[in-house]
Amino acid sequence: MSVNPEHVRMVEALLFAAKEPLDEVSLAARLPDDAEVPEILKYLVKAYEHKGVNLIQLAGKWTFLTAPDLAWLLQDEKETExxxxxxxxxxxxxxxxxxxxxxxxxxxxxxxxxxxxxxxxxxxxxxxxxxxxxxxxxxxxxxxxxxxxxxxxxxxxxxxxxxxxxxxxxxxxxxxxxxxxxxxxxxxxxxxxxxxxxxx
The missing domain is CATH 1.10.10.10 (Winged helix-like DNA-binding domain superfamily/Winged helix DNA-binding domain)
Incomplete structure (x- = not known):
């Protein structure tokens, strides 16, 4: 998949810094006009598929979450349920x-x-x-x-x-x-x- 590497870095930065999931419109508003947000997100989903964090779509918005098989590592960091x-x-x-x-x-x-x-x-x-x-x-x-x-x-x-x-x-x-x-x-x-x- 051909996407602009600099645009990919920008989306990564926005998603990592966000306190809550972001939708595509919010991402696009912060990126150059020629940034192909849907393609960048598809690229990142695949790139992080087997990493410690995964890019996940929740309620139509995007966020990085700990890989499900590694959730046990963060048990002490979880807020009280x-x-x-x-x-x-x-x-x-x-x-x-x-x-x-x-x-x-x-x-x-x-x-x-x-x-x-x-x-x-x-x-x-x-x-x-x-x-x-x-x-x-x-x-x-x-x-x-x-x-x-x-x-x-x-x-x-x-x-x-x-x-x-x-x-x-x-x-x-x-x-x-x-x-x-x-x-x-x-x-x-x-x-x-x-x-x-x-x-x-």
Whole structure:
């Protein structure tokens, strides 16, 4: 692939220095007019494919991440994982797989009422947002996941969420409810019951 080496260096510098993933428009705005950003990114993906860091696309944006097989080296450097109650994990999963979805539909799927605190936790994390109103009586608000959700869980698109067969094969799904969300990357389920669940 023929790309301008100096343009490649510029993109590398921008991506390494960025505090968050960058989209192609943001990269192009900082580069010379003749820079072929899509081609440069393809070149860098291949160049870093077997390095200690990989160039990854998340939520339509680009960032360097530690190679998955080397993540264990940085375990001591990781921030404390966000602790989520089982109710919050279940709610987040339902929203991710069924969005746009209303509060009543979430409650119907979970089989229990949804406390305001659970939604507040997910809003505070920046992982869910209102998606508009359903065109049904009462015009209920619908909810969906955010770009921050995709980036945190290493996804480029919600369509990249694992399917039932994939989750079952990886051991994420079993017949024991307590094992349903144990290994979701980036979050840790709190061992104590959520107040909402104690009441229910």
């Amino acid at each position: 966000r602790k989520l109650s089982r109710a919050a994990l279940e709610t987040l999963s339902i929203i991710a797989y069924h969005q746009p979805i209303t509060r009543a539909e979430i409650e119907e799927i979970r089989g229990v009422g949804l406390s305001r605190g659970v939604m507040d936790i997910l809003f505070d994390a920046g992982w869910i947002r209102p998606r508009g109103r359903r065109r049904t009586p009462g015009r209920p608000v619908t909810y969906g996941t955010t770009e921050e959700f995709l980036i945190h869980f290493g996804l480029d698109d919600v369509r990249d969420l694992p399917g039932f067969d994939e989750m079952k094969a990886s051991g994420l799904l079993n017949m024991e409810p307590s094992g349903l969300f144990d290994d979701i990357p980036g979050v840790e389920a709190a061992t104590e019951l959520d107040p909402e669940e104690e009441e229910d």
